[in-house]
Amino acid sequence: xxxxxADNAATTRVSDTAFNAMLPYFKELYGNxxxxxxxxxxxxxxxxSARETIADCINCNMKEITFTSGGSEADNQAIxxxxxxxxxxxxxxxxxxxFEHHAVLHTLEKLKKEGFEITLLPVHSDGFVxxxxxxxxxxxxxxxxxxxxANNEIGTIQPIAEIGAVCRERGVLFHTDAVQxxxxxxxxxxxxxxxxxxxxxxxxxxxxxxxxxxxxxxxPLLNLIEGGAQERGKRAGTExxxxxxxxxxxxxxxxxxxxxxxxxxxxLRDKIARELSKIPHSKINGVLERGLAGTLNMCFEGIEGESxxxxxxxxxxxxxxxxACTSGSLDPSHVLLALGLPHEVAHGSLRISLCEYxxxxxxxxxxxxxxxxVEYLRSMSPIWKDLQEGKREYVIQ
Amino acid sequence: xxxxxxxxxxxRNPRNLGTIExxxxxxxxxxxxxxxxxxxxxxxxxGIITDVKFNTFxxxxxxxxxxxxxxxxxxKPVEEALKLSNxxxxxxxDGLPAHKIHCSVLAExxxxxxxxxxxxxxxxxxxxxxxxxxxxCGGDCCSCH
Numbered sequence: 182x183x184x185x186x187a188d189n190a191a192t193t194r195v196s197d198t199a200f201n202a203m204l205p206y207f208k209e210l211y212g213n214x215x216x217x218x219x220x221x222x223x224x225x226x227x228x229x230s231a232r233e234t235i236a237d238c239i240n241c242n243m244k245e246i247t248f249t250s251g252g253s254e255a256d257n258q259a260i261x262x263x264x265x266x267x268x269x270x271x272x273x274x275x276x277x278x279x280f281e282h283h284a285v286l287h288t289l290e291k292l293k294k295e296g297f298e299i300t301l302l303p304v305h306s307d308g309f310v311x312x313x314x315x316x317x318x319x320x321x322x323x324x325x326x327x328x329x330x331a332n333n334e335i336g337t338i339q340p341i342a343e344i345g346a347v348c349r350e351r352g353v354l355f356h357t358d359a360v361q362x363x364x365x366x367x368x369x370x371x372x373x374x375x376x377x378x379x380x381x382x383x384x385x386x387x388x389x390x391x392x393x394x395x396x397x398x399x400x401p402l403l404n405l406i407e408g409g410a411q412e413r414g415k416r417a418g419t420e421x422x423x424x425x426x427x428x429x430x431x432x433x434x435x436x437x438x439x440x441x442x443x444x445x446x447x448x449l450r451d452k453i454a455r456e457l458s459k460i461p462h463s464k465i466n467g468v469l470e471r472g473l474a475g476t477l478n479m480c481f482e483g484i485e486g487e488s489x490x491x492x493x494x495x496x497x498x499x500x501x502x503x504x505a506c507t508s509g510s511l512d513p514s515h516v517l518l519a520l521g522l523p524h525e526v527a528h529g530s531l532r533i534s535l536c537e538y539x540x541x542x543x544x545x546x547x548x549x550x551x552x553x554x555v556e557y558l559r560s561m562s563p564i565w566k567d568l569q570e571g572k573r574e575y576v577i578q
Numbered sequence: 579x580x581x582x583x584x585x586x587x588x589x590r591n592p593r594n595l596g597t598i599e600x601x602x603x604x605x606x607x608x609x610x611x612x613x614x615x616x617x618x619x620x621x622x623x624x625g626i627i628t629d630v631k632f633n634t635f636x637x638x639x640x641x642x643x644x645x646x647x648x649x650x651x652x653x654k655p656v657e658e659a660l661k662l663s664n665x666x667x668x669x670x671x672d673g674l675p676a677h678k679i680h681c682s683v684l685a686e687x688x689x690x691x692x693x694x695x696x697x698x699x700x701x702x703x704x705x706x707x708x709x710x711x712x713x714x715c716g717g718d719c720c721s722c723h
Binding site for chain 2: 483484485486487488491492495504513523524525528561562563564565566
């Protein structure tokens, strides 16, 4: 049976380039970058080169890059650092959006308990923050604005350059969780007025366990992990050299092929979207033309997402859902709820996220199987029966 | 794996899937908002459940627990079906993950709701004490589990 990995927004396969780049750093060049002898200094050089590569990809200075264990740590460090910095000046207000990743939202909840005031901007039914609403939300005591570059569940790309310009003009720090965007769309921290930006290696064919935080020169960064002088004292702990090398190699490759990959993946995604939209009472969440190339999020009325995923898995398709059952809580995805979707519809969601490794044949496999599984689940759904008999009203027309 | 082989078997090959047009008792429990609804149909002759069918909107374990519950009461006297507990359903399925136990509660409630409907249609029969009216309680199932 054909196996289709269609969950690239969750994580990606390590690229051959990244894998090969990492290999020497496990058994041959395993020195500690803090050691003075040659073996250690080889690792120091590898870190130097990786930092330079990553800086080039987002157009910053290499001194503005701090390595972390991943996107979540980068988000935590950026937000906590900016918050405490603001608090010193009496600024304890933070603005974010309703559909951020939990690495951001949970950090904000923690800060709220410490006395910070949090404003979450609405993202409206199409999944975008409105710049005017941000302007109105900024106050004298606003310490930070943190808005994701592109949403992880529906792929919508936020107006980052405009948001950055507003923040710059009002003298407020701007952080963006760019975990889904880096390596997939063009990022230029200077042009886009970004002060802080989070990167996660495993979202662009790098290994797991590595990430980076860009912090514009002049903005002080507080460390979350104490213990050593690594990363100029901003992040203690012996650097994960093989993973960092792999991250840099993967990012370089992704950035060199950005336009080509975007066009290829978008064609595949659009074809799937077109075909799956033929399923009655289905809807696409977000706006494909203003989103990441590979992300497709749909709701199918009358069915539940987890059973859809399990049956697709039986047919060789790995995908994801925002249903409550897949999250272990009773509430469906906060992203879909932020779009204003009712619970019962949000439960029936499917996220397909493609990458340049997916093929036309795989797209056809998805196009053939999703409608069959949806139809089967609807045939056993009492909700679907009620909808068809007019005892319940369709939410999705 | 998240689920036992038995859960996956009942999920992939649900027993007694469907509806019964002239059912003697029908019960629907759950809430679309919470993501699971079970509807149970019973055919009862001389106090014996001669046929049972179900329809379920829900996750893998919701479908599997409905299927298992129907299998456990089919051919059994009503009195025995009344004693079906969610724990027995879980055991028969070789366990469920902790956050899925509420699905088994729902399966038990679906059987009870269908039996409640049966007794309501047959006032000449004495309704067993303590049989909850899950179908019309109107409460949010989430709050119970």
